[in-house]
Amino acid sequence: MQVVHLHYPINLQRVAKNPLVLAMGFFDGVHRGHQAVIQRAKQEADYRKLPLAVLTYDKFPGIVYQSIPGRFHYLTTLERKVELLEQLGVDLVYVMDFTSHLGALRPQEFVDDILLKMHVKVVVAGFDHTYGDHQVATMERLTSFAQGRFEVVTVDKFTDDQSSEKISSTRIRQAIDEGLVEQANELLGYHYQTHGIVVHGFARGRTIGFPTANVQWNIDERLPAVGVYAVRFRVNQVWYQGMASVGYNVTFGDNHEKTIEVFLFDFNDQIYGEQVTVEWVQRLRGEIKFAGVEELVAQLQQDEVDSREILAN
Ligand SMILES: Cc1cc2nc3c(=O)[nH]c(=O)nc-3n(C[C@H](O)[C@H](O)[C@H](O)COP(=O)(O)O)c2cc1C
Numbered sequence: 456m457q458v459v460h461l462h463y464p465i466n467l468q469r470v471a472k473n474p475l476v477l478a479m480g481f482f483d484g485v486h487r488g489h490q491a492v493i494q495r496a497k498q499e500a501d502y503r504k505l506p507l508a509v510l511t512y513d514k515f516p517g518i519v520y521q522s523i524p525g526r527f528h529y530l531t532t533l534e535r536k537v538e539l540l541e542q543l544g545v546d547l548v549y550v551m552d553f554t555s556h557l558g559a560l561r562p563q564e565f566v567d568d569i570l571l572k573m574h575v576k577v578v579v580a581g582f583d584h585t586y587g588d589h590q591v592a593t594m595e596r597l598t599s600f601a602q603g604r605f606e607v608v609t610v611d612k613f614t615d616d617q618s619s620e621k622i623s624s625t626r627i628r629q630a631i632d633e634g635l636v637e638q639a640n641e642l643l644g645y646h647y648q649t650h651g652i653v654v655h656g657f658a659r660g661r662t663i664g665f666p667t668a669n670v671q672w673n674i675d676e677r678l679p680a681v682g683v684y685a686v687r688f689r690v691n692q693v694w695y696q697g698m699a700s701v702g703y704n705v706t707f708g709d710n711h712e713k714t715i716e717v718f719l720f721d722f723n724d725q726i727y728g729e730q731v732t733v734e735w736v737q738r739l740r741g742e743i744k745f746a747g748v749e750e751l752v753a754q755l756q757q758d759e760v761d762s763r764e765i766l767a768n
Pocket residue numbers: 655656657658659660661665667669683684698699700703704705706707716717718741742743744745751755758
């Protein structure tokens with residue numbers, strides 16, 4: 456799969472010369488709703504024997520439209536999004552820089568200056584996708600902006616099995632913020648992940664029988680709420696089971712920065728500096744300030760029993 460970065464106005468040298476099917480959206484999380492859009496686009500592409508491209512953006516469009524308090528945290532960084540899109544059979548990803556100029560394009564300009572320059576034969580997106588002014592740049596009106604030059608396929612609202620609520624990145628971000636990783640996993644259709652490298656901590660874990668890999672996570676990624684979780688952990692292409700704490704080591708009271716610490720079961724190796732993936736499987740509890748180390752260790756022993764049972768299923 457190829458990834459091409461574009462800036463508006465687009466450089467024609469950088470776009471594919473041949474016709475293609477294009478799915479468009481920001482696709483943060485590449486959740487089950489997004490997967491339905493991409494799969495539908497894939498069907499259209501296969502049927503017509505055309506390549507499947509995705510048009511997405513380098514940053515959350517809200518950053519340009521409004522002032523977001525603090526830094527925006529993503530369900531998927533571009534790297535992870537591209538990986539998930541590749542798994543869905545996408546051939547080419549266009550990553551447009553989202554800027555004020557791009558955001559201010561009139562829908563007809565968006566169609567003429569971007570979509571047509573990409574030689575689109577079919578454009579596929581979700582029912583509520585907009586490519587400009589929310590009142591005007593709707594999927595319903597995309598057909599008239601297309602003026603017969605390409606087909607438009609709109610994919611219906613994809614809902615949860617339990618409720619009729621739309622599966623949305625916003626809902627999943629809220630679930631992650633509340634530590635409801637099982638709910639997030641259900642909506643995503645895969646286990647939520649965090650990526651980072653292993654760094655040094657206070658070297659205390661080994662003294663209490665629970666050495667922990669401290670994960671310095673990618674700053675753009677959205678982290679589950681403070682608490683304790685059963686996890687899977689990948690290092691050097693191998694998956695291990697373990698339990699993770701997101702928090703401040705409140706019992707010791709000397710850690711003022713949030714950390715991710717992972718104790719791995721049946722593991723004994725030095726992995727400082729390694730690139731790792733934490734896969735959040737289930738939330739066990741919140742962070743507790745214990746009266747002392749003994750109480751903390753007793754709880755960790757119980758957490759290990761609980762996590763092993765969860766992960767065995
Ligand atoms: C699964 C797990 C759960 C934890 N739960 C708590 C907790 O509830 N309260 C707390 O103060 N520390 C908790 N910790 C953090 C330990 O205090 C920490 O691992 C210990 O301080 C050693 O870390 P260090 O070697 O980086 O200093 C937890 C750690 C793990 C791995």
